[in-house]
Amino acid sequence: MNTGIQRSGSTPFHANTSTTPAGTVVPGKQQWKKPLTDICVAHGIPYAATASPHDFRDLIGKVKKALSIKGPKFMNIMASCNRGWRFMPNDAIETTRLAYETCIYPIYEVENGVYTVKKPPKKKPVNDYLKGQARFKHFTDETVEQYQQAVDARWNWLLEMEDFTRKVPFGGMFKKD
Numbered sequence: 001m002n003t004g005i006q007r008s009g010s011t012p013f014h015a016n017t018s019t020t021p022a023g024t025v026v027p028g029k030q031q032w033k034k035p036l037t038d039i040c041v042a043h044g045i046p047y048a049a050t051a052s053p054h055d056f057r058d059l060i061g062k063v064k065k066a067l068s069i070k071g072p073k074f075m076n077i078m079a080s081c082n083r084g085w086r087f088m089p090n091d092a093i094e095t096t097r098l099a100y101e102t103c104i105y106p107i108y109e110v111e112n113g114v115y116t117v118k119k120p121p122k123k124k125p126v127n128d129y130l131k132g133q134a135r136f137k138h139f140t141d142e143t144v145e146q147y148q149q150a151v152d153a154r155w156n157w158l159l160e161m162e163d164f165t166r167k168v169p170f171g172g173m174f175k176k177d
Helices: 036-042 053-068 089-101 141-167
Strands: 047-051 073-077 107-111 114-118
Touching (some): 036 047, 047 053, 053 089
Antiparallel strands (some): 047 107
């Protein structure tokens, strides 16, 4: 979220924000969120990762790893915004946990082009995450299904990337120093 709860490139599709309010004509932000971590990976940096405060050990471990690697790094750390997302402040950690468990916010790292995906114990439906935030209260069953399909496709792509990058050498593109 930006100051004032405006839409940004990383705002979810159809989210209600101050600059993309959901109404009868426009149901919130019209674009899907940009895959910021993937954009950085595409530039061939030696390390990129996503993390979440719900799993502070994973987060700290990735920060330490990033600091130990020579060259540019990128960490995309989920930071919930109770005011903008409209949920109770004491639900912040549970909200970030649900983002991970529904795979809306997948946790993974890419080191020298090799993906490692952290799998939730049991993948939950996206509505478990969406229903706790008023920024999504205007969602219809159809919108939730659209979200589920998009999240499932993205999740399957990440799992395929993990499998593929462990089998296929990338040559000099992601070469270690």
